[in-house]
Amino acid sequence: MLDVTANSGHRAAPVPASDEPLLVAANLGKSYGRLAACRDVSFELYSGEVLAIVGESGSGKSTLLQILSGQLASTTGSVAYRMRDGVTRDLATMGEAERRFLFRTDWGFVHQDPAMGLRMAVSAGANVGERLMAVGHNHYGKIRDTASSWLERVEISPERIDDAPRTYSGGMRQRLQIARNLVTEPRLVFMDEPTGGLDVSVQARLLDMMRTLVSELGLSAIVVTHDLAVARLLSHRVMVMQGGRVIETGLTDQVLDDPREPYTQLLVSSILPA
Amino acid sequence: MIPMIDIRNAEKTFVMHLQDGIRLPVVRNVSFHVAPGECVVLSGPSGAGKSSILKMIFGNYRCDGGTIGVRHNGDVIDIATAEPREILGVRRDTIGYVSQFLRAVPRVAAIDVVAEPLLVAAVTREEARARAGALLKRLNIPERLWKLPPSTFSGGEQQRVNIARGFISDLPILLLDEPTASLDAANRAVVVELVAEKKRAGVAMVAIVHDDEVRHLIADRLVDVASFAAAAA
Numbered sequence: 001m002l003d004v005t006a007n008s009g010h011r012a013a014p015v016p017a018s019d020e021p022l023l024v025a026a027n028l029g030k031s032y033g034r035l036a037a038c039r040d041v042s043f044e045l046y047s048g049e050v051l052a053i054v055g056e057s058g059s060g061k062s063t064l065l066q067i068l069s070g071q072l073a074s075t076t077g078s079v080a081y082r083m084r085d086g087v088t089r090d091l092a093t094m095g096e097a098e099r100r101f102l103f104r105t106d107w108g109f110v111h112q113d114p115a116m117g118l119r120m121a122v123s124a125g126a127n128v129g130e131r132l133m134a135v136g137h138n139h140y141g142k143i144r145d146t147a148s149s150w151l152e153r154v155e156i157s158p159e160r161i162d163d164a165p166r167t168y169s170g171g172m173r174q175r176l177q178i179a180r181n182l183v184t185e186p187r188l189v190f191m192d193e194p195t196g197g198l199d200v201s202v203q204a205r206l207l208d209m210m211r212t213l214v215s216e217l218g219l220s221a222i223v224v225t226h227d228l229a230v231a232r233l234l235s236h237r238v239m240v241m242q243g244g245r246v247i248e249t250g251l252t253d254q255v256l257d258d259p260r261e262p263y264t265q266l267l268v269s270s271i272l273p274a
Numbered sequence: 275m276i277p278m279i280d281i282r283n284a285e286k287t288f289v290m291h292l293q294d295g296i297r298l299p300v301v302r303n304v305s306f307h308v309a310p311g312e313c314v315v316l317s318g319p320s321g322a323g324k325s326s327i328l329k330m331i332f333g334n335y336r337c338d339g340g341t342i343g344v345r346h347n348g349d350v351i352d353i354a355t356a357e358p359r360e361i362l363g364v365r366r367d368t369i370g371y372v373s374q375f376l377r378a379v380p381r382v383a384a385i386d387v388v389a390e391p392l393l394v395a396a397v398t399r400e401e402a403r404a405r406a407g408a409l410l411k412r413l414n415i416p417e418r419l420w421k422l423p424p425s426t427f428s429g430g431e432q433q434r435v436n437i438a439r440g441f442i443s444d445l446p447i448l449l450l451d452e453p454t455a456s457l458d459a460a461n462r463a464v465v466v467e468l469v470a471e472k473k474r475a476g477v478a479m480v481a482i483v484h485d486d487e488v489r490h491l492i493a494d495r496l497v498d499v500a501s502f503a504a505a506a507a
Binding site (some may be wrong): 046049204205207208236237250251253254257258260261262265266269 | 288289290291292329333334335336358359361362380381382
């Protein structure tokens with residue numbers, strides 16, 4: 001059901017043109033002693049573009065996502081980000097407070113486990129409203145209205161606004177986490193296995209919703225996934241990682257329909273037909 | 275006339291690493307061009323590489339040699355060496371593709387599947403839906419089905435949704451992979467009409483058609499793919 005090919009035309013929404021990249025990763029590497037978790041990773045991400053990073057467990061994709069989102073220092077290389085004022089900055093030269101502000105406003109991070117991205121004991125409305133307050137909103141009524149409209153957008157009944165996410169199902173929690181991230185209208189969203197812990201039926205709904213939101217909002221995203229169907233449906237471009245290195249990269253449908261590297265061919269041929 | 279598509283010496287070989295690295299040459303020395311308003315039909319037996327050539331023009335399959343020149347927004351872009359971003363731009367503004375089968379996105383209604391290429395081209399939702407409806411009607415998809423996701427439709431209905439989606443936009447190049455394969459005579463005739471309208475609008479088309487009658491009706495020129503056979507030498 002999730003087997004969607006680009007040549008049917010159902011690819012992710014097209015990328016709007018923009019001359020300057022939003023994010024530039026140059027020669028990134030991370031080693032723990034003699035063990036290299038990832039190395040020699042370089043790429044550019046443009047505005048409105050969705051990049052999928054695929055590979056098996058231990059391929060270095062989650063380490064890379066942590067480095068890109070400024071949560072982990074790299075051993076080599078740099079990450080530069082074009083700020084809202086148009087100035088491109090090196091993440092490593094930013095202060096901690098500045099980086100945290102970026103994380104709360106212009107960036108989103110969707111964790112595989114919604115409990116890591118939500119506050120489970122406070123209401124859904126507060127979970128969404130909290131990020132708004134972080135960017136200076138202070139009118140209670142307006143915050144509640146915005147939170148309520150975002151709940152609707154992610155298909156959660158506004159009647160559940162005062163309930164805490166611990167009373168929600170797994171799929172609802174994940175949709176709430178997405179609403180919490182998108183309410184500040186970030187330009188870049190990082191996603192770590194966003195459909196990982198969900199039932200297949202719930203995954204389809206979530207993917208369809210994310211695909212719509214990404215295209216409506218013109219978001220850029222970097223999505224780590226081991227699920228090629230997720231990459232196929234959401235991303236424009238894909239990077240395949242193995243043993244900490246990027247072994248193949250290109251248009252998503254091209255890499256998945258005409259894989260060149262032995263490991264990519266193995267990944268693609270390992271999909272079980274539905 | 276300046277061609278819309280100009281392919282020179284394009285070639286494609288699959289290397290199957292999981293089967294001991296066996297090399298499967300598909301096509302070699304593919305050279306032909308397509309003018310605006312012209313429909314070129316690729317002919318040749320099954321397995322000769324016709325679909326592979328369409329996929330190479332669309333950037334879905336990589337090209338291992340030669341050039342695939344496409345006129346895009348006033349410039350010529352070589353699909354064989356273009357960056358992913360450029361190919362996405364070509365697919366947005368220049369090349370449409372009607373594949374053999376529709377693989378539906380869960381939950382998206384047929385009418386929205388058809389309207390989507392117009393929304394991407396910044397047409398309003400109402401107009402996009404109206405044009406999508408008109409096309410679905412022409413292709414004899416009953417209105418009661420428009421709001422349903424096409425995954426529940428019959429093969430022929432899915433293909434007509436797919437055709438509507440391919441023909442709705444105003445792109446200057448269309449690639450057609452067996453657009454009439456599972457259609458009855460009435461719907462085949464509609465597709466022939468749609469192709470004729472696209473020709474009058476100056477659209478350059480490359481098609482694969484097995485039905486002799488349809489081929490005879492739409493082809494301005496045949497290109498024999500067997501002559502590009504890359505026999506394992």
